[in-house]
Structures are given as C-alpha cells and as structure tokens.
Amino acid sequence: MSKEIKSRQEDYSQWYNDLVIKGGLADHSAVRGCMVIKPHGFALWENMRDALDKMFKDTGHVNAYFPLFIPKSFLSKEAAHVEGFAKECAVVTHYRLKNDPNGGGVIVDPEAKLEEELIIRPTSETIIWSTYKDWIQSYRDLPLLINQWANVVRWEMRTRLFLRTAEFLWQEGHTAHATSEEAVEETVKMLDVYATFAEEFMALPVIKGVKTESERFAGAQDTYCIEALMQDGKALQAGTSHFLAQNFAKAFDVKFLNKENKLEYVWATSWGTSTRLIGALVMAHSDDDGLILPPKIAPLQVVIVPIYKGDEQKELIDAKAKEIMAHLKNLGVRVKYDNNENNRPGWKFAEYELKGVPVRMAIGARDLEKGVVEIARRDTKEKKAVKLDGIAQYIDGLLLDIQHDMFHKAKAYRDEHITKTDSWEEFEKLLDEKGGF
RNA sequence: CGGGACGUGGCGCAGCCCGGUAGCGUACUUGCAUGGGGUGCAAGGGGUCGCAAGUUCGAAUCUUGUCGUCCCGACCA
Numbered sequence: 001m002s003k004e005i006k007s008r009q010e011d012y013s014q015w016y017n018d019l020v021i022k023g024g025l026a027d028h029s030a031v032r033g034c035m036v037i038k039p040h041g042f043a044l045w046e047n048m049r050d051a052l053d054k055m056f057k058d059t060g061h062v063n064a065y066f067p068l069f070i071p072k073s074f075l076s077k078e079a080a081h082v083e084g085f086a087k088e089c090a091v092v093t094h095y096r097l098k099n100d101p102n103g104g105g106v107i108v109d110p111e112a113k114l115e116e117e118l119i120i121r122p123t124s125e126t127i128i129w130s131t132y133k134d135w136i137q138s139y140r141d142l143p144l145l146i147n148q149w150a151n152v153v154r155w156e157m158r159t160r161l162f163l164r165t166a167e168f169l170w171q172e173g174h175t176a177h178a179t180s181e182e183a184v185e186e187t188v189k190m191l192d193v194y195a196t197f198a199e200e201f202m203a204l205p206v207i208k209g210v211k212t213e214s215e216r217f218a219g220a221q222d223t224y225c226i227e228a229l230m231q232d233g234k235a236l237q238a239g240t241s242h243f244l245a246q247n248f249a250k251a252f253d254v255k256f257l258n259k260e261n262k263l264e265y266v267w268a269t270s271w272g273t274s275t276r277l278i279g280a281l282v283m284a285h286s287d288d289d290g291l292i293l294p295p296k297i298a299p300l301q302v303v304i305v306p307i308y309k310g311d312e313q314k315e316l317i318d319a320k321a322k323e324i325m326a327h328l329k330n331l332g333v334r335v336k337y338d339n340n341e342n343n344r345p346g347w348k349f350a351e352y353e354l355k356g357v358p359v360r361m362a363i364g365a366r367d368l369e370k371g372v373v374e375i376a377r378r379d380t381k382e383k384k385a386v387k388l389d390g391i392a393q394y395i396d397g398l399l400l401d402i403q404h405d406m407f408h409k410a411k412a413y414r415d416e417h418i419t420k421t422d423s424w425e426e427f428e429k430l431l432d433e434k435g436g437f
Numbered sequence: 438c439g440g441g442a443c444g445u446g447g448c449g450c451a452g453c454c455c456g457g458u459a460g461c462g463u464a465c466u467u468g469c470a471u472g473g474g475g476u477g478c479a480a481g482g483g484g485u486c487g488c489a490a491g492u493u494c495g496a497a498u499c500u501u502g503u504c505g506u507c508c509c510g511a512c513c514a
Contacts, residue, residue, distance in 0.1 A: 084514065123514075156513065164513065217514035225514090240514060272514080307473050346474035354475095364473055374473080 019044065019278065019291075020161070034167045040355060041278065043299035045169065048277060049149065051201050051297065052171065055193050061145040061173060066127050068150075069118040074126040078251035084218020085122045088155045092118040120153045125219065125244075125270060128174045129252040136176060136266060139258050143186070144176040162279030163236070170274035176266045178258065180245070183267035184222075187243040190271040191224045194239035202277065203294040203406035204228045204284050205414050206238060207437065217270075221245035229414045230283040233435020238280050241271035284410055285379075291356030292379050294406050295399040302328060302335040302395060303352045307345045307364035314339075317363050320388075324361070324373075327392035333399065353378060358402050359395055379406055 019041030037045065053063070069092065076082050096112035121127065132144065149171045159165050173190060177183040191208055198204045206226040216223045220242035227235045249255070249265035258264050285292040295301050304325060306317045321337050328335045338348055345362065352360055362374040372385040375395070379402050386394055417436025421427050430436075 081514095088513085154513085158510095158512075211514085215514080220514075223514065237514090242514075270514090309472060344472055344474090344476065346472090346476080348475085349473095350475045362473070366473075 019282075035161060035165050035275075037169075037275075040299060044281075044293065044297060045275060045278060047297040047299060048197075048201065049171070052193075052197055052273070053147075053149070055197060056147050056171075056173065059145075059189060059193060061147045061175075063149065064146050065148055065150065066124050066131065068121055070121050070124075070127045072117045072119055074130055075119055077126065078219050078248055080247070081125065081219035081251075085154075089122055090120040090153050090155050092120065121150070122152055122154045123270075123272070124148060124150070124152075124172055125174065125248055126252070129248045129254060129268075132174075132176055132266075133252050133254045136254055136256050139178050139256055142176055142178045142256060142266065143182065145173075145186075146175065147171055147173040162282070163276055165275075168274050168276070170272050172270060172272040175269045176249075176254070177268070178256065178264075178266065180267050183245075183269050184243050187222070187224055187241045187269045187271070190269070191226065191239070191241040194241065194271075194273055195226050198226060198228060198238055198277075198280075199407060201294065201296045202281055202284075203296075203403060203410060204238070204280060205407065205411040211240075217242045219244060219247050220270075221247065227437075228280055228284060229410075229417055229436060230280070231286075231413070232283065233417060235437065236276075236280050236283065238277060239271070239273035242269060244268035244270060285406060286356070289350075289381075290354035292406070293356035293358060295358045295403045298356060298358050299334065300336050300352075300355070300357045301333050301399055302359045302361060303348075303357045304335065304337045304361045304363065305345055305348045305352075306337075306339050307362055309365070313365045316368060317365065320368060321363055324363075324388075324391055328395060331392055331396045333392075333396060349376075359398060361391075361395070377402055379409075 020035045020037050056063075072091075075085070075089070093114055094108045094110075094112045095114055096109040097106040098109040100107045128146075128148075135141065136144065149169075151167055151169050152172075153167045154164075155166060156164050175183070175186050177186060195206050195208055198206045206228045208224065208226050211217075211223040211225055217240065222243040223240055224242070225240045226238050228238050230236055244267075246265040246267060248268050254266050255263045256266055281293065281297075282291060285294070293299075304321050306314070306321055308314045308317050318339065321339070325335050325337050338352075340348075343351070349360065349362075356378060358378050360376045360378070362376070364374075367373050367385070370385070371388050373388060373391060374383055375386045375398070376383040377398065414436075417434065419430050419434065419436060421430060
C-alpha cells in the first residue's frame with residue numbers, strides 16, 4: 001500500500017468523517033452543504049475557540065451577541081456590501097405554519113407573510129452597526145471592541161466540507177475607533193492574533209498579507225489575511241481582518257463628538273475566522289492513518305491502552321494506569337484511560353491514531369516487570385520503551401516536543417514550496433506541477 | 438449556472454448492459470475461543486433499491502421527469 005500523502009481535498013473525507021457528518025441533515029435539500037459536528041470534532045473546535053477567545057480578551061475585547069435575523073433594508077445600506085453578499089443569502093418570508101387543509105402535514109400560512117423579509121446573517125456588520133449608532137455619541141465611548149461567536153449562513157453555489165459550508169461557526173470582531181490610524185492598528189493587531197494562534201496552537205505557519213481589490217471584503221477599504229500552505233500544495237485562507245474605514249459609519253450614520261466638539265464618523269474594523277480552521281488542520285497535518293492534532297488543541301492529548309491477559313494482570317495494570325493518569329491530570333494533561341473490554345489493543349491503537357491523539361501509552365504485564373511503558377507519538381509513529389520513573393514529566397515534555405516538531409515540519413514543507421520566478425510561463429508551470437507559493 | 442459521475446440495510450459497495458424470490462463487506466446481537474497492531478469460528482436481526490410517472494404478466498434493472506450528493510469549471514469577505 002502506498003503511504004504517499006493524500007494530495008486532494010476529497011481524499012481527506014475519511015478523516016473528516018471522524019469529526020463531522022458531511023452533507024447535511026437527513027439528506028434534505030434545505031440543509032444541504034451544512035455539517036453536523038460530532039462530539040470529538042466539537043471538542044476540538046472548543047479548544048480552538050477557547051484559545052482564540054482568551055487572546056481576544058487579552059487584547060481588550062469583550063463578547064456580545066447580536067440577532068440572527070437582519071431586516072432586508074439593513075443590508076441595502078452599504079452598496080459594496082450588498083453587492084458582495086446579496087447572491088448568497090437565505091431569506092425568511094413568513095412567520096407561521098398551518099395545517100394543510102388538503103391533509104397531510106403543514107404548509108406555510110400565506111396570511112403570515114412578513115411585511116419586510118428577514119435575512120439570515122451572512123455576517124453581522126449591518127445589524128451591529130445599526131446598534132452601534134445608539135451606543136456611540138462621544139469620543140469617550142470609543143474604542144468599542146466587541147466580538148461575537150455565532151453561526152452564519154451563506155448560500156454558496158458549491159459547498160466544500162469545512163472550507164465553505166452553507167452554515168458555519170465563526171467569530172466576528174467589530175470595532176469602532178476615533179481615528180483612522182487606531183483602526184488600522186487594530187486591523188493589523190488582530191491579524192497578528194490570528195497568525196500567532198495559527199502558529200502557536202495549530203502548528204501552522206502562515207504568511208500575512210493584504211488582498212487585492214478584487215478579493216477584498218465587500219465594504220472594506222483594505223482586507224488583510226493569513227494564508228497557510230496545505231499538503232496538496234494549495235494555499236488556504238485561514239483568517240481575515242478588515243479595515244472598514246468610515247464606510248459602515250456613513251451607511252449607518254454613526255457619528256461621535258470629538259475632543260474639539262466636532263461631529264465625525266467613526267472608523268471601523270471587522271475580523272473573523274471560522275470552522276474552516278479545522279479543515280486547515282486536517283489538510284496541513286494529517287496522514288494516511290488519520291488526523292494528527294497538535295497537542296495544544298487536541299481534545300485528548302494522551303490515551304492509555306492496557307494490554308493484559310486475565311483478571312490478575314488487569315488489576316495490576318489498572319492500578320498503575322490510574323496512578324499515571326492522576327499524575328498527568330495534575331500536570332494539566334488531557335488523558336483518557338481506555339480499559340473498555342469490548343475492543344482489543346490493536347483496534348484501539350488504530351482508532352486513536354485515526355482521531356489524532358498525539359501520544360499513546362501502552363501498558364502490558366511484560367512492561368510492568370521491566371518498569372517501563374511503551375510510548376508512541378502520533379506525528380512520527382515512533383515507539384519506544386520509557387521508564388515508569390517520572391513518566392508524567394516525560395510525557396508533558398514530549399507534548400511540547402510534538403507541538404514544536406509539527407510546526408517545524410509544516411514550516412519546512414512550506415519553505416520548500418516557495419519558489420521565485422519572474423516569468424508568467426514558468427509561474428503557471430510551477431503552480432501546475434509543484435504548487436506552493 | 439455549464440461539464441461529468443453517482444443515489445441499493447447505520448457506513449462502504451456489487452447487482453442494472455441482457456427485466457423474473459435483493460446480495461457482499463463492515464457495523465450491530467448471541468455464544469465459545471482469543472487478547473503486545475483494526476481477532477477467529479458459529480448462529481442471528483435489519484433494506485419503501487432517492488422520488489414520481491410510463492413500458493411490461495412482472496422493474497433495483499428499460500424510458501421520461503424530478504430531487505439530492507460528489508468531482509471539475511464559473512463563483513467564493
């Protein structure tokens with residue numbers, strides 16, 4: 001069997017299956033292109049979310065929550081913004097159902113037509129800025145630094161699991177500032193937060209940059225982004241930060257009195273990143289045996305698998321495993337002892353490799369006699385016997401090593417795939433044959 | 438929206454060309470053995486063949502329509 005790294009996005013679907021159910025709920029067209037995130041996948045998302053959330057708070061932001069529905073008229077206020085999103089919006093037109101007089105099920109009550117249709121948010125700039133109008137009067141109200149964790153819907157013509165689903169989870173930061181300089185500074189600062197998160201938590205090296213006019217966020221003056229290189233040689237946008245200038249302030253009439261007692265429009269930014277990051281993780285690090293998750297965000301960092309014959313051995317191993325587990329938990333390591341008797345050790349090995357657990361410890365009777373355990377790391381598939389003495393500290397250090405090694409492996413791959421060329425012909429050829437930047 | 442492939446137990450698939458009692462793998466249930474890399478043997482349960490119309494004595498199979506999924510393209514802050 002070839003152990004070649006899978007090179008196409010669809011080949012990753014096997015590993016995605018462990019995290020989500022693809023293709024939506026109940027095979028129903030109305031939820032086509034949505035995804036159902038399984039507990040294991042959601043735990044991964046929660047870890048990423050928590051780490052990002054902490055970084056937002058450390059940079060002075062607070063969380064809030066705004067409505068899912070956006071009145072249609074709000075969306076028509078910023079011309080470029082409408083242009084960019086109008087084609088992919090889901091629209092609510094009625095507010096009630098009734099029993100079908102012709103029998104069988106329910107129908108939309110034609111009497112219950114909304115006077116103004118509601119748009120299910122594809123992003124929240126409009127509803128947030130219509131709110132900010134009431135919140136901002138003076139320079140003393142600025143800066144306003146708010147983030148929202150939410151789901152949004154974009155009715156894309158063609159969805160791609162994780163990378164572009166019809167409904168997705170994300171966070172969107174929306175800030176208001178007194179000066180252009182301060183807003184630009186915020187835009188850049190949040191891009192840096194994303195870059196730091198990608199590199200330190202996801203072990204994903206990224207390149208920061210500014211988008212061209214055609215790729216710019218609808219309504220932004222400048223869009224900054226981070227781009228990561230996947231194992232198939234293709235780049236993936238992993239986060240964006242927009243300098244919105246005064247576009248939304250003008251559209252929603254958000255003004256403040258400055259220190260000179262003059263009315264001025266506020267300066268804005270917005271920035272977001274989504275469950276697409278999970279897709280980035282999979283495509284950047286996984287191999288033919290499944291996911292490889294960086295220890296810092298892996299839902300499970302260590303799994304302990306007992307190998308025994310008979311109750312006598314089982315008791316000995318159980319006791320030792322629980323002792324080690326307690327030490328690891330003290331060190332803050334996320335560990336599971338899988339003593340489920342329904343599955344055999346070999347089955348468990350394969351299962352946790354598929355799930356991407358960074359470190360596996362196997363404990364058998366033979367090991368205990370020798371005072372060792374077998375430690376296997378997921379990223380290199382390397383196995384070795386390690387002394388029981390100080391095993392918890394050893395593993396704690398190993399998790400750091402894995403995090404570090406994963407980043408440097410991805411970075412080496414990325415750097416090998418940066419090619420300089422001055423000719424268009426060669427550029428096209430490189431993209432076809434080698435990929436990369 | 439243009440091109441291509443596909444839709445059959447929970448999951449993955451064969452059967453369709455050439456119409457005739459719906460099959461395989463896996464998962465699930467039970468029992469015995471096994472237990473250091475996805476155990477072996479045996480016995481079980483589970484399917485309106487996406488939907489609709491048509492052809493036919495008879496349709497998973499042929500025809501038409503329709504819905505959906507995936508891939509390529511266009512589009513994609």
